[in-house]
Amino acid sequence: MKRFKKFGTALLSCMMLTASFATVSNMTMITAEAHPGRTDAQGGHHDYKNKSGLGSYHYHCGDHEAHLHPNGVCPYKNGAVSNGNTSGQTQTQSAGNQNQVAEQMNTYQPVFDANYYYMNNPDLQLVVGLDSQKLFEHFYTCGMAEGRRASENFDVSVYKVNNPDLAAVFGDDLKAYYTHYVQSGQLENRVCK
Known part of the structure; x- marks a missing residue:
C-alpha cells in the first residue's frame, strides 16, 4: 500500500508539473504564420528559382501575398494596400513596384551596372x-550585404579601406557604404575603386 501511495504521489506530482508547464508555455507561445520556407528576421526569404516572379528575395508581412519592400518600406505598412486585391489592383501594384525598382536602379546607378x-x-x-x-533586386536585397561588386x-x-571615417x-x-557613396560619397570625390 505504501508503494502504491508513493507511486500515486509521484504520478500526481508529474501530472501537476506537466499541467503547470503547459500553462506557462501557452502563455509564452509565439504564433507564426504557416509558410513554405523559412523567413528571416525581416519577414522575408530567398527565392533563388524566382517562383514568385519578384526576384530572388521577397517578403511575407502579415497575411499578405509575396511582395517587395521598395526603398526598404513594406507597402502594407499602416494599411497602405489591402490584402483583398482584385486582379486590376494587383496589376497596378505590380506596375508600381516595377516603377519603384526602376527609380531605385536609377538612384544606385553609380554602384550598379546590370x-x-x-x-x-x-x-x-x-x-x-x-x-x-x-538583377538589381538581388543586388539590393542580398548583393550589397554580401559586398558583391556590381560596377566597374x-x-x-576599396571604399571601406580608403575612408576610415566611414568604417568607424x-x-x-557593407550596404551602408554603397548607400553612402550614392547619397554623398560620389559628390565628395571619395576613393571608391
Whole structure:
C-alpha cells in the first residue's frame, strides 16, 4: 500500500508539473504564420528559382501575398494596400513596384551596372538571368550585404579601406557604404575603386 501511495504521489506530482508547464508555455507561445520556407528576421526569404516572379528575395508581412519592400518600406505598412486585391489592383501594384525598382536602379546607378553584375556573378546567371530589374533586386536585397561588386566604377572593399571615417561609423554594414557613396560619397570625390 505504501508503494502504491508513493507511486500515486509521484504520478500526481508529474501530472501537476506537466499541467503547470503547459500553462506557462501557452502563455509564452509565439504564433507564426504557416509558410513554405523559412523567413528571416525581416519577414522575408530567398527565392533563388524566382517562383514568385519578384526576384530572388521577397517578403511575407502579415497575411499578405509575396511582395517587395521598395526603398526598404513594406507597402502594407499602416494599411497602405489591402490584402483583398482584385486582379486590376494587383496589376497596378505590380506596375508600381516595377516603377519603384526602376527609380531605385536609377538612384544606385553609380554602384550598379546590370551587365557588369551579370557577367561578374556567374552564380546568378542561371538563377536570375539577364533581367536588369531582377538583377538589381538581388543586388539590393542580398548583393550589397554580401559586398558583391556590381560596377566597374565602385568597389565596396576599396571604399571601406580608403575612408576610415566611414568604417568607424558603418563597421561591417557593407550596404551602408554603397548607400553612402550614392547619397554623398560620389559628390565628395571619395576613393571608391
